[in-house]
Amino acid sequence: MNTTDAAAKARRTVATIRHWLRRNVIGGTKVGGKWVIDEVSLDARLALDAPTPAPITVEALIRIGGRRWQKAGHDRIYFNEPMSWSTRIDISRYRTGNVSGCTVDDRAVANSRAYGIVTCIDKLWYDVADGKFWARHTNADCYEIRFKDGSRERIDFLADVFGAIKTAARAA
Template identity: 45%
Template sequence: MTTITTTAAATQANVTVATIRTWCRRGVVTATKTAGRWVIDTTSLAHRLTIGALKARRARKTPTLSVETMLAIGGRRWQKNGMDRIYLNDFHQHLGLETTAYKSGNVSSASFDGRGIANGRAAGIACAVSKVYYDVNDGRLYAQHSGAREYEIRFLSGERERFDLVARVFDGIKSDIAAL
């Protein structure tokens, strides 16, 4: 049985020494008091930290699509004839596509998830989805696309990856909302 002090346990668990002492008194971790000091079993502490991490993962809030969150990530509201939508004009940032352009508008360099891709591929991805919006009336995300939702990218390294473009945009939006 390997043991550590309350100070070392607090550092490892990223909590205060008082919290570790409370865990010891309540039996949350296996510990014994020797010469007036707590000595904690490292296996028990590791188990407690694993349980805490699982609970924290479950407690994370799920992204909520709403007018406020969509505006917070850069959406623009449009209302007309009973329609109420929030358009994400710069939805490419939620996709992981980064481009720079010449004055003519042509792509001068591009990367996808931080890996370089051909400029023509980047232009193809950018054109594959034309609109992304949140419909306030029904609370759903929509995307207008060229018909080919699945897209294959060949990176400059020669590696290939296939993905669902619209699903990836939606996941990026939800991830950005969750980060708010």
């Protein structure tokens, strides 16, 4: 990659790229009087400029629907019906509360399998002490779905649900 391409990628001037090269901020070598830039080191430098996500606060988690629980030295924020946070599934229910239909990424799933999807994450909480999300689940990190068309796919519902809650909390 030359200095012009690197400047375009970094949204900086060519002079800035040359300055970084002379100061060894990014890696590169001169070949025939022209700089050849190491893309990996340029990407690493650009990653330093990436904005850090806003911290997740207890107040924000409660505003988006979490319920605080404090007992026996534990301080947690629990979320009821964790799969309702998934951005990939759409579940319809009968008046009784039973699953009447389910789609994952707009692909139909048999109702018998839909129940397994809905219940694959039993409990989900944020531990205030360690600042991490936790879940009690059954293979939700690698759940295999069999669609009505016969195809199969493994989906990480934990990452999907955790990501949706984090996004909502940062926006709250």
